[in-house]
């Protein structure tokens with residue numbers, strides 16, 4: 001546990017150390033490759049996030065999704081003390097306010113909310129990952145709790161895609177029973193995809 005916490009701090013430190021130039025290149029590569037993926041093209045309702053703490057920036061993809069007429073949603077801390085997320089509709093007119101972690105988010109308006117079950121695709125920020133598709137997040141358990149319903153169903157929706165910089169890959173992460181399995185993980189240079197029994201490198205990005 002102590003190890004997990006120090007690994008989390010080290011990986012966060014690593015991504016924060018990336019220069020603005022590298023961050024911008026990474027965001028562009030990610031957008032170029034993901035915006036061609038059939039799963040992205042098919043998805044009508046997509047959850048993304050606004051980058052924080054050196055996370056790989058999905059906003060070019062957010063703009064591409066809006067341009068293609070997709071409904072886009074951002075995570076909002078659920079009112080109350082439960083460490084769950086709501087997903088609230090976002091477009092270029094949406095006003096944002098910093099949440100208690102300083103991350104900009106839309107107002108928690110129940111009318112603009114979509115149930116997590118009704119999203120087609122979720123782009124999830126990762127702090128760390130390994131080649132088996134195991135993930136580490138910020139440690140709040142927000143995504144794990146919000147998508148815990150996936151343990152009870154064979155339903156493939158929503159498609160869960162983790163995003164990270166390649167420097168956030170580690171040899172092996174321990175898994176916990178509450179961890180939500182991802183369908184794939186994308187970085188600026190590769191996409192790792194889950195098959196029935198193993199993970200493979202899908203292709204190397206140009």
Ligand SMILES: Nc1nc2c(c(=O)[nH]1)N(C=O)[C@@H](CNc1ccc(C(=O)N[C@@H](CCC(=O)O)C(=O)O)cc1)CN2
Pocket residue numbers: 049050051052055075076077085100101103125137138139140141142143
């Ligand atoms: N961009 C982005 N948005 C997101 C998440 C995320 O990981 N990235 N989240 C994914 O869950 C949720 C917010 N979860 C977070 C959990 C911890 C911290 C954080 O900075 N923790 C500090 C302690 C801050 C404090 O306690 O005041 C830290 O650990 O240093 C930030 C966000 C919802 N929105």
Ligand SMILES: Nc1ncnc2c1ncn2[C@@H]1O[C@H](COP(=O)(O)OP(=O)(O)OP(=O)(O)O)[C@@H](O)[C@H]1O
Pocket residue numbers: 135136137138139140141142143144145148176178179
């Ligand atoms: N489905 C759940 N129900 C109750 N508690 C949970 C659930 N999922 C995770 N937790 C709790 O959340 C805490 C954080 O879990 P963990 O360290 O795996 O976070 P994380 O996966 O890094 O964060 P996130 O999901 O926000 O990306 C743990 O203490 C765990 O007990």
